Amino acid sequence: MxxxxxxxxxxxxxxxxxxxxxxxxxxxxxxxxxxxxxxxxxxxxxxxxxxxxxxxxxxxxxxxxxxxxxxxxxxxxxxxxxxxxxxxxxxxxxxxxxxxxxxxxxxxxxxxxxxxxxxxxxxxxxxxxxxxxxxxxxxxxxxxxxxxxxxxxxxxxxxxxNSVLALALTGAVLVLGGALRERAEARRLLAEQEHISEAERERRTLLEERARIARELHDVVAHHMSVIAVQAASAPYRMPGVPAEAAEEFTAIASTARASLAEMRRLLGVLRSEESAADTAPQPGAGQLAQLVETVGRAGVPAELAAPPGLADALPPAVGLSVYRIVQEALANVVRHAPGAQAWVSLAVDGHRLLVTVVNGAPPARAESLEASAEGTGHGLVGMRERVRLLDGRLDTGPLPDGGFKVAAALPLDTPGETTA
Incomplete structure (x- = not known):
């Protein structure tokens, strides 16, 4: 009962x-x-x-x-x-x-x-x-x-x-309607899960790219701190007759720089993943763009570079690194999504801004996507936006009427704490 x-x-x-x-x-x-x-x-x-x-x-x-x-x-x-x-x-x-x-x-x-x-x-x-x-x-x-x-x-x-007929028809309608309801509920839950997964994937992508940018900036700043430590420690020996008080100041500056480097190395140990722990090569800059364009050309994407002479040496390190990564990711996207298309890379100075433009035309024919030696630097447009936001710049991306694609970034040259050469 x-x-x-x-x-x-x-x-x-x-x-x-x-x-x-x-x-x-x-x-x-x-x-x-x-x-x-x-x-x-x-x-x-x-x-x-x-x-x-x-x-x-x-x-x-x-x-x-x-x-x-x-x-x-x-x-x-x-x-x-x-x-x-x-x-x-x-x-x-x-x-x-x-x-x-x-x-x-x-x-x-x-x-x-x-x-x-x-x-x-x-x-x-x-x-x-x-x-x-x-x-x-x-x-x-x-x-x-x-x-x-x-x-x-x-x-x-x-x-x-007609009781048997009524019972059979009632059961059939209930089974049919219940199956439709459960199927719709399953599809709704699947759509919600896919939405959650996509949001989580975007969030993870953003965090990974920010960590990568932090690692690269660590390498740039660590170079400057190392120069400060070496110059401060060697100043009393390079400049005879330095007063004792000044020598003590140089010693304190060198000690502070070395302590800062130690702290940054500990931070790098947290940020750097196991896969990239052994990556200690110097970070690239705008001076390596010609080599990058040549590499992309060997991958089947003819590219041209237009930049004022001596501009790469005049860029602050953080700006040069961001320029290289933005151009690298843009050209990698051309290799992957528009194989065989002509690409143009241009750098120009407009007042206190550096204008970086990467434009590609439509691919000559529909072909299989390529994964070539022009490796992506992170996660495409997400990484570009994070780098431009870091420098307080602007990014404009989008398709072109002829079937190509454009990536245009405007980066300020007078970044806080850095001066041009």
Whole structure:
């Protein structure tokens, strides 16, 4: 008995979600479709139910009309509250079957009047689309138990027994609707998970690129700090006759520089991954752009470089490193996504800004993407934006009308704490 009550308990707790079916659909007409179909079903079934109950089952006209209204009008409620509608329509169908058995006449099928059965089946679809399996199973069991009881009560009456047909059709509609609901729920959860995964992937990409930039800037700053430490430590020996107080100042400067270098090495140990722990080569700059363009040319992407003479030596180290990485990533994208396309790299000074432009044309023919020696520096446009943001510059990227692509960066030359050569 306890197990039976536990099984039927969900029937007393309708869903708290009263949103109409398809309320979140994009086309507006789809959002209104369930209510329109319910109104059409009520309009078609109501007069038919009155006629069937009165003429085929011999009930009085007033009683037939009341039962028909109770059997059909709650279909409008089923659009947003299918379980309460099931209680109403199920109670009306039970009352109609009992009254037909007690007061009716004729030889129509028992115990389900035909129009009542059609309305009940129509109700099962929104019920299955809204309620979970723990509700659908007891609904079907209650339907089976009531149908069996009415069938036994109607033994010996004229007319066929349609209880088995009603039970089979009800189960089929519930299974179909439940499968559609669970499939839609699975697709929704999958879409949410994909969205979360994409957001997490973008966040991880951003953090990885920032860590890479931090490692590279460490190498640039460490070079300057090493020069300071060496110059401060050797100053008393390079400049004879330095006063004792000045020599002590030089010694303090050298000690502070060495302590700063030690702290930076500890920071680098945290930032540098195991794969890049052995990467101690000097960081590249704008002076290596010609070699980079030549390497990309060997990968099948003809590229041209236009830069004012001596500009690479005049750039601050951080700016030179960012220029190299931006051009490297832009050319790597050309190699990967537009193999064979002509590329142009240009550097120009506009006032206190350095303008870096990488433009490529459309690929000559559709071909397989290449992974060539022009290795990417990180994660494409994400890394470019982070580097430009670090220098308080601007980045403009986008496709061109001819099918090519443009990467344009404006970097300030008067970066804080650094001076040009």
């Amino acid at each position: 306890t197990a039976l009550l536990a099984l039927l308990a969900p029937l007393a707790r309708p869903s708290a979600d009263h949103t109409p079916l398809f309320a979140h659909a994009s086309p507006r007409w789809v959002r209104h479709l369930p209510l329109v179909l319910a109104a059409a079903a009520v309009s078609a079934l109501l007069p038919s139910a009155i006629n069937v109950l009165h003429n085929d089952y011999g009930l009085g006209a007033g009683l037939a009309a009341a039962l028909a209204v109770a059997q059909t009008v709650p279909l409008l409620l089923a659009v947003s509250r299918p379980l309460p509608a099931w209680w109403m329509i199920g109670g009306a169908d039970l009352a109609a079957s009992v009254l037909v058995l007690l007061l009716g006449s004729g030889s129509a099928s028992l115990p389900w009047p035909a129009t009542g059965l059609v309305g009940y089946l129509l109700l099962m679809l929104p019920l299955a689309l809204r309620e979970p399996r723990r509700v659908l199973v007891p609904v079907w069991l209650v339907t089976a138990a009531v149908g069996l009881a009415l069938s036994v009560a109607g033994l010996g009456r004229p007319g066929g027994d």
